Amino acid sequence: MNKRIVGVLLVLFLILTGCNVETNEESEENTDEQRGKIVIETHEDIDKAIKKMTVEEKAGQLIQAELSGIKLSEITDFNIGSILSGGGSVPADNTPEGWVKVYNEMQSAARESSSGIPIIYGIDAVHGNNNVKNATIFPHNIGLGAANNPELMEAIGAATAREVKAVGVDWNFAPAVSSAQDIRWGRTYESYSEDIKKVSELAVPYINGLQGEGVLATTKHFIGDGYTTFGTGEDSNLIDRGDVTVSREKLLEGNLPAYEAAINADTKSIMATFNSIDGKKVHGDKEILTDLLREELGFDGLVVSDWEAIHTIAPTLTKQVALAINSGIDLLMQPFNWRDVYFAILDNVESGEISEERLNEAVRRNLVLKFEAGLFNGEVEKTPGEIGTERNKEIARQAVAESMVLLKNDNILPLEKSAKIYLTGPASDNVGVQSGGWTSSWQGEMDPDLYDGISLKDAISEVLSNNGGELVDNPDEADIIVLAIGENPYTEMEGDTADLSVDGPLSLNGNVEAINEAKESGKPIVTVMIAGRPLLVDDYLADWNGFVMAWLPGTQGNGMTDVLFGDKAFTGTLPVTWPKVNEQASDTMNMDNYEAIDHQFKYGDGLTNNPQ
Secondary structure: OOHHHHHHHHHHHHOOOOOOOHOOOOHHHHHHOOOOOOOOHHHHHHHHHHHEEEEEHHHHHHHHEEEEHHOHHHHHHHOOOOOEEEOOOOOOOOOHHHHHHHHHHHHHHHHOOOOOOEEEEOOOOEEEOOOOOOOOOOOOOHHHHHHOOOHHHHHHHHHHHHHHHHHOOOEEEEEOOOOOOOOOOOOHOOOOOOHHHHHHHHHHHHHHHHHHHOOOOOOEEEOOOOOOOOOOOOOOOOOOOOOEEHHHHHHHHHHHHHHHHHHOOOEEEEEEOOOEEOOOOOOHHHHHHHHHHHHHHHOOOOOOOOOOHHHHHHOHHHHHHHHHHHHHOOOOOOOOOHHHHHHHHHHHHHHHHOHHHHHHHHHHHHHHHHHHHHOOOOOOOOOOOOOOHHHHHHHHHHHHHHHOOEEEEEOOOOOOOEEEEEEEOOEEEEEEEEOOOOEOOOOOOOOOOHHHHHHHEEEEEEEHHHOOOOOOOOOOOOOOOOHHHEOOOHHHHHOOOOOOOOOOOOOOOOOOHHHHHHHHOOOOOEEEEEEEOOOOOOOOOHOOEEEEEOOOOOOOOHHHHHHHHHOOOOOOOOOOOOOHHHHHHHOOOOOOHHHHHHOEEOOOOOOOOOOO
């Protein structure tokens, strides 16, 4: 008999016999149970739910597909567990309203699946909600390491969470707790510091801020991120996704403290790393992902793979899936071939390569993550919020000011607000350059007006125009030259380089020409570098009266002028060693003979000045 008819007859029976009819909410919940949908109200319900699930429903929960790689009907048909947006992957309407509309449609599709289990949505909001148009873009991690303000980190985590929640998303793939040991690495700017103690001290308040506002954190990438050896990168990369060849003792000493701190701070998930350790890829290393992470460190949350990273660990997809899951991966980030991965899971379970016990364990961790995200609390439909708020921009502006590192000052800073300034250099008027990679798209954008942000030129112009000064078009008319040089935006392996010169392959076109123009003017020069890592300046430093490292400050360029014009003091210090030559790119404060080496600047260097 049709289930709907049975339900109607049951209600009529209750009315005729004088029984109370349940509320609409209770009726809806019972209907879900009658239909075999999963209902989870407590942690204890999770194991009960797993016992009800089919193998097919369980397999779907271990899949994370990309927004652009899946249809709504497939979320329903395959009981898909998670969706992500990679760098630059956005709805057609890239606004909070557009994001929330797509999110709600996906949740509706998930509710129509045989299990009724909601999806969980993840994004890389690594310096603000950087995929969303006009979001607040904070300095990248290396700048926050220079600022070294744990209280500010918690505020940034909370602000990021507010802008993530504004688009309906539940889960952030941040923070990175890598500790860059070689600044030729393309992810150097994602590292707070070469000192793991500082990394730990800054990651924890960020996690607290993020999760305190209801967005789940992902600590990444476990383990060895930042410790790979130059020249070992795969697919002709120089260092990214390479091999860790330092001793196990040195690796654990240099990486583990940040994970121990993050686990103690209750990070809800950890992402595995692309790199290998002594030639063995971590995604297929049970000793790392289970023995070390689970048993020694006591992590009981979810482990998610990185983007298609399992493809490097075995020759066939079936073996890749089995090895990854058996090694300790609970959720497979397989953006586009997720369907093949789904069937590979089923094949491995049927053959016994993946045990029922291990399958259930992985499913349980996915369901716990969703439970802790509040996704089982009735309807999960979201409403859009605000991004790019004045409150969040003020936090970002403070972060920019505190991240600026003053490295040379021959009585030229702070700048006079009434001065005539000639501003030059390819980094002087480009918010895309200021924001770097992971902004709007995976590799970042060379967009001068990105996200309606404030460039260095915009910020200097405002200060001067309000105080009787001006930007002049000819260096001969200037009292002082402000020279802005830096790097192109890049991300991950695309940022690997063997040459850190200001005219190297990743440096901005026009750096050297602007340097020469400034020198030839004969006027005092203040140089501002906007880059994700130190570039070699030994050939030019003597010609500059002032030198400031601004890192990748993001959209709030007025934070730079807050210190350049003396409204705030310089307080930032170097979170990494600044080399004189390329051969010193892997020198860090962790070296035994560190102080004996003649570097351009040492870890922790940074001058200060008093505001006028």
